[in-house]
Amino acid sequence: RIDGERLLSRLAALSRIGATPEGGCRRLALTDEDKAGRDWLVGELRALGLDVRVDAIGNIVGILKGQEDGPAVIMGSHIDTVGTGGRFDGALGVIGGVEVLAALRDAGVTPKRDMAVIAFTNEEGARFHPDMLGSYVWAGGMSVEAAHAELDSDGAVLGSELTRIGYRGPEQPGFLPAHAYLELHIEQGPVLESDGGGLGAVTGIQAICWLELTLTGRPSHAGTTPMRYRKDPGLAAARINIFANELTKTIPGQLANSGVIRTWPGNVNVVPETVVITLDLRNPLDAPLAEAEAAVRKFCAELSARDDIAISFRDLARFPATPFAEELIASVEASAAEFGLPIRRMISGAGHDAQMMSRLCPTAMVFIPSIGGLSHNPAELSADDDMVAGANVLLSAAWRAANA
Amino acid sequence: RIDGERLLSRLAALSRIGATPEGGCRRLALTDEDKAGRDWLVGELRALGLDVRVDAIGNIVGILKGQEDGPAVIMGSHIDTVGTGGRFDGALGVIGGVEVLAALRDAGVTPKRDMAVIAFTNEEGARFHPDMLGSYVWAGGMSVEAAHAELDSDGAVLGSELTRIGYRGPEQPGFLPAHAYLELHIEQGPVLESDGGGLGAVTGIQAICWLELTLTGRPSHAGTTPMRYRKDPGLAAARINIFANELTKTIPGQLANSGVIRTWPGNVNVVPETVVITLDLRNPLDAPLAEAEAAVRKFCAELSARDDIAISFRDLARFPATPFAEELIASVEASAAEFGLPIRRMISGAGHDAQMMSRLCPTAMVFIPSIGGLSHNPAELSADDDMVAGANVLLSAAWRAANA
Ligand SMILES: NC(=O)NCCC(=O)O
């Protein structure tokens, strides 16, 4: 059994690192706050007597040796947050994993297989792209070199930032072979709550497409240039934002968001030269997502021709819909049943490190309800009982996998 | 007569300070580039034997003593630029004034009245608000204290920046009483060129209203939050941008631009919490501008109520339509006729320091054509002959005013 008090007090301790006045957490990947969170985590892992390793992309791994050699049962998530982050997104999965290993140590039992907890680097994609970068590299989807070369919006280099905070480790990402991967996470949406509470056995993750559009017009004087002479990329970006949002009304399951909009030179009286706008497009199915992306590209091509605005596209992330492993989903359900906890199957709206790990091994996730469906918001919250219940389900499913 | 060669070579020298690879100039107010431009200018003024003063807002004044005491005939403009600035916007008026005084010295003549050239601080409004800040303070429209407290978008304080670059001078703004003000400037629009060239005798400046809107919604997760639960201020900003642009089709003479659009926290997968968007609204007449502003505010109020987005407004600049002095406009026309130069009356689309100076004294301006009507663009250009012609008209009109 999970020590619920200790789980909650560890979560509280981590949430103080990067705490914001609004009650949230701002620990953007590879910032000083992230370093402080990492240092704290490494201390906890060491205190548990785990074998602590850091890989070349900064993923932090704590390993509990099993009775036999061979692939490990891995639990994990992330401790980085978005700019308006909350206290539990990612943190719950990492600390849940820590508490699973702590519970086994307390009980004096040793699993057959190795067990491990991993805190993956830059899951949020808030500072560096793509999201789930650490687990993507771990799973071999992206080279270490390519990841090290990623830039944040101020031009800081990921590899240098890793070195700066002391988390460019010696291990090769993926060095620990995986038998199964399990991740506990807050739902971050309203589904479980509106269903009357209870847990979620996640069946998979929807498809994600992140595009960055750079629109170039012609800078000109906002007081002297007749409207018909202007080539305004800001106006084009506005039309694209509205178009993508309208698409969600006609394509089933489609979501769209423009989280970044930036004008250059950014002067009140200058018709912008360049505007950068991002699109986060998602759909539970690959085909309608492709349809949405194609519609956006067609709209942009027409707009570009009509208004003489150059539009270039860059992929920031592109991940297909990812189904999880049936046997592990069923094991999560069985684990909940063991504790008499209600659980329902559902798909995840958010991307998670599990989406990457499922490239390597059978994977599943446990969701707990988010109050008000809020996440990426300082007011993000889950009930204490749900957090403890989720960690118990993780413990049970992980123990099962580690001894099968 | 103006020494045309020397005028052009002085312009070339100044344009090298803050030169951009695109062929423009980036000398944002009170940056290191601006300091370098100021240092150069002060050197030129001193070399001419002028009495050089700097006031508390950083306006640089070079005074040529006349035969009598009393108010001075002032020429001037600015040497700061926008982010995508060109080589002549402002620079021509300052250096034109310098060349007028140099020509008088060369000719060995002394005017009856004092004459002076002023380079006003932060005319562009690109870094600090409002535009024409230095001349606005000079004319008593804004206190030195209020101006010193202005912040740029990174939170740098105007007063501290003045001190940092060494241009917080001892003089009180407005210390030099004005008999008349004359400003030479590039048109920055297409009117003169499309009219077959020739000069412009500016009859006044159109009304300007700069608004900064801060839109606040609810940050949420772009993968998990159903579209109908979102409160997206970025989408609201897009609708406002489009609405303001549509207004220009129905309100005669109306212009609109959104030069600044910024999202916070600015993460791909976060529905923005806050978006800042500026509106630059202009009209030759005060009444239709007021109508446009009222329409924008009404649209925002409805949008705010419908989409539950909080919208707050801040005035960044607000200047009424400003007619110039008939006798001085006529003197500009007469000066052009003296040289056999074609000239037409026109209103200015851009704001200029002359708009502020006309609060103090009879004021007029001389425009020269902008090739392709381009300004606030690195490709901004005017013909050498036009620059020299404009400076000769300035010389003649200023000399007339200084001896009347
Ligand atoms: N869990 C989470 O918020 N992940 C960020 C990746 C995404 O954008 O879905």
Ligand SMILES: NC(=O)NCCC(=O)O
């Ligand atoms: N001349 C000029 O570009 N002034 C900037 C003030 C304005 O926005 O019109």
